[in-house]
Every structure is written in structure tokens, then in C-alpha cells.
Amino acid sequence: MPRVVIAPDKFKGSLPAKQVADAIAAGLRRAVPGVQTLECPIADGGDGTVAAALAAGYEFVPARATGPTGEPVDTGYARLDGTAVVELASVSGLSRLPGGVVAPLTSSTFGVGELIARALADGCRKIVIGLGGSASTDGGAGMVRALGARLLNAEGAEIPLGGQALLDLDQVDLSGLDLRGAEFVVASDVDNPLLGKHGAAAIYGPQKGASPEDVALLDSALRHFAELVDPAFLAAPGAGAAGGTGYACLAILGAKFRAGIEVVLEMTGFAEKLAGADLVITGEGSFDEQTLHGKGPAGIAAQATGIPVVAMAGHTTLPPEVLRENGFAAAYGLTDIEPDVTRCMTDTAELLTRLAARVAADWL
Missing domain, CATH: 3.40.50.10350 (Glycerate kinase; domain 1)
Incomplete structure (x- = not known):
């Protein structure tokens, strides 16, 4: 047959x-x-990536984390042995906005960092981060804050979450970042750079409710953030993925960027x-x-x-x-x-x- x-x-x-x-x-x-x-079943790094992992035999680990505008959401990650699959869309995605009300300037990726921290605490030492469907354009700043980074203004106070607040950033303190020696892999179906007409704000900001003025502001905020962290990754393929979360993954987590479908096909x-x-x-x-x-x-x-x-x-x-x-x-x-x-x-x-x-x- x-x-x-x-x-x-x-x-x-x-x-x-x-x-x-x-x-x-x-x-x-x-x-x-x-x-x-x-x-x-497959996925390309966006929503559905955890589901593809579960269909391939991974175990679902439930967790509660912070949604894109600060509300708690019930989510989780997929785990097999020491590998965790974390899906940005499941915690910081557009589908997680309360009532579908967009917040292009203030939504964040803090919850993604919380999920990663949970997986690290559970003993996972390879973290696959599926990027796609993001509600925010914060360059992954919220994510790294949840992992122990401090983003400070000129007075030494933590800036608020969200992309707009990055304009007030004066110092990035990574001394408290706790990655436990883990290997990070970014899985995404886009290879946009962080900035410019093909960047995170210009291409994907309008889908998240950003006006032309918001797009210009967010692009400037992402530039300022990257100049303080590491400008070498500004044009890196994939830095613009998921509202610039790809940038923080590459420049701060030391992640390897891969096509999402390749990662999923290996996983399955x-x-x-x-x-x-x-x-x-x-x-x-x-x-x-x-x-x-x-x-x-x-x-x-x-x-x-x-x-x-x-x-x-x-x-x-x-x-x-x-x-x-x-x-x-x-x-x-x-x-x-x-x-x-x-x-x-x-x-x-x-x-x-x-x-x-x-x-x-x-x-x-």
C-alpha cells in the first residue's frame, strides 16, 4: 500500500x-x-512551534508568565531531555493582547524571558526560541530584563517596559544576566535587519498598531538600544525578527540564528x-x-x-x-x-x- x-x-x-x-x-x-x-505537523518558528514539538514527542511544561501588556497569562514550553522550545507568540504575541487592543509603544517581551528562565531553572541547557507573532517592538529588552539584565536611565532607575522607553536608556547592565551556560538557538522565518526600511519597526510595526510616527520613534529607540549594547549586530540577518527580539538573542544571549522550518524539521x-x-x-x-x-x-x-x-x-x-x-x-x-x-x-x-x-x- x-x-x-x-x-x-x-x-x-x-x-x-x-x-x-x-x-x-x-x-x-x-x-x-x-x-x-x-x-x-510543522511550523516555521512562529505560533505553532511548541505544538509541532509536542507532536514530535516533547513534553509540555505549563507555566505562568507576564503577557505583552503586563497581565499574567497561562502558557508553557516544550521539553525533551535537556532541550526546551519556547514560543514567543504563546506569551508575548498579538494573540495575548487583552481584548486584542494593540499597544505598539509599551508592550514587551518580558514574559519570553520568564519562560526562558523557567526552562533554565528546570535544567534545560539548550533553548530553542521560536520568534514570530510578536505584539511588541522592544528589541528583546523585556526578555533580557527577565533574565537579570538591568536597563537604567540617567538617574540609575529601571526604565519602563516597552520599545518607547528605550529612548530614555542610559546604561545597560548585564552583570546580573544568568544564562547558566546554555546554548541558544533562534528559529524564525524572517531575516530582516534591526533598523531601517526593512527593519523591525518599519516592516512589522504597523501590524502591531504603530502609526508612521510610532514607527519612526521605535526605530530610533531600537537604534539607541543597540548602540548601547553592541552595534555590530545592527545588520545581522534576523535581528529584526519579532520586533527586534532577534537582536537581543544574537547580541546578548549569543544565539545562533537558523531558519525556523529547518529547526522544526530536525526536531520532528x-x-x-x-x-x-x-x-x-x-x-x-x-x-x-x-x-x-x-x-x-x-x-x-x-x-x-x-x-x-x-x-x-x-x-x-x-x-x-x-x-x-x-x-x-x-x-x-x-x-x-x-x-x-x-x-x-x-x-x-x-x-x-x-x-x-x-x-x-x-x-x-
Whole structure:
């Protein structure tokens, strides 16, 4: 019987990656009784990274930490032996803003640092930090404060949390930073620098509610912070990830920056799962030009060479020649079988199961 590896990312706003994989598997089994399916939910470093780790056998460690605007949130990290996977979005992400009310100048990454500190206290000595979905643009200043750094104004007092407050920063005291000799890895799907027109504030600030004036202020604040810490990392790829949290990870934690999908595929043992596969199915909510630039499905296609890779998505926009050039044999959209986009968002699992039957007819 055919063997199919099912490795989708989440359908954002509709269905988590594990449920996407389950729905596709159900559709294949219904269409081809006896088909062997191996589900491997993925993520690219943003939200869903911890879920991918859990699906790969990691244990969930619950924790309470500080949300982006100071409220406590129930969150946690994934752990396997001495490795911890911390997901910024799960504690300091846009989804953690109370009532969805944005706070582009004052939200922070303090909770991320608390989660890292918890993992270190629990004995983890390799910390994978998934960056994406951030509510703040504080350069990771909140994160390092939670780990023992002191950010002081000219009077020697701690500055408030948030990106705006960095303008009042006079001294960065890292003497109390307690990293316990751990190795840090940043997993992200973006490689933006910290500053400028392609930087953290300019590219991602508006998504967090920043006005043009706010963007200029935050860019200046991040520059000031970096000049006091280490300007050598200003243009480092990934420094602008998650509101500049990538910068603090690189310059202060000494982290190694890696493409998020590469980290997740290693974590899930994806390469080993390909043995004997006749087909690989991947996908995400929107399968378009952005998919080809560091997103999960592109990483799947790059690794699964020699095996047909098809994508399933909410909707697809890439023409066949572009698909082939990037390692995809075909792409299928829910809108191919259901033109009502609202229903595609609300009945995603049911439609994926139906669409999987079409994939099975074409490829199995």
C-alpha cells in the first residue's frame, strides 16, 4: 500500500497544524483504504512551534508568565531531555493582547524571558526560541530584563517596559544576566535587519498598531538600544525578527540564528520519516509567493527531493511552472471545491477531508 507523509503548517485563523494533518489523513484513508499515513505537523518558528514539538514527542511544561501588556497569562514550553522550545507568540504575541487592543509603544517581551528562565531553572541547557507573532517592538529588552539584565536611565532607575522607553536608556547592565551556560538557538522565518526600511519597526510595526510616527520613534529607540549594547549586530540577518527580539538573542544571549522550518524539521525527525514515502503532502492557509520565502511548505519541498510533494491550502495563487521550479508537483485549494471563503474558514477540517480524496485520486 502507498505510504504518505503529511506535514502541513497551521491554517492560520482556522485550524492548528495537527488538526490539518488529521483531516488530510482521514480523507486519504477514506479514499484509499489501507493507505499508510504518517502525520508530521510543522511550523516555521512562529505560533505553532511548541505544538509541532509536542507532536514530535516533547513534553509540555505549563507555566505562568507576564503577557505583552503586563497581565499574567497561562502558557508553557516544550521539553525533551535537556532541550526546551519556547514560543514567543504563546506569551508575548498579538494573540495575548487583552481584548486584542494593540499597544505598539509599551508592550514587551518580558514574559519570553520568564519562560526562558523557567526552562533554565528546570535544567534545560539548550533553548530553542521560536520568534514570530510578536505584539511588541522592544528589541528583546523585556526578555533580557527577565533574565537579570538591568536597563537604567540617567538617574540609575529601571526604565519602563516597552520599545518607547528605550529612548530614555542610559546604561545597560548585564552583570546580573544568568544564562547558566546554555546554548541558544533562534528559529524564525524572517531575516530582516534591526533598523531601517526593512527593519523591525518599519516592516512589522504597523501590524502591531504603530502609526508612521510610532514607527519612526521605535526605530530610533531600537537604534539607541543597540548602540548601547553592541552595534555590530545592527545588520545581522534576523535581528529584526519579532520586533527586534532577534537582536537581543544574537547580541546578548549569543544565539545562533537558523531558519525556523529547518529547526522544526530536525526536531520532528522529518528526514527519517521520508524513508519509503510515495507522496508528501504539505500546506498552509494561504499558498502564495510568500510561501516560497522561508515558510514551512517551502522547507518541506526542499528536503523531500525525489518524492512528489503536493500542497493543500485554503487558496493557491502560484502557477504550475512556479510550483515545479520550487519542488512542488501540484497545489490544491479548498476554494477549488468550495467557493465560499467564509465556509473555507469555518468548515476547514471537513473540506480538507474532501479535498484529500481528490489528491488521492490524482496521486495514489
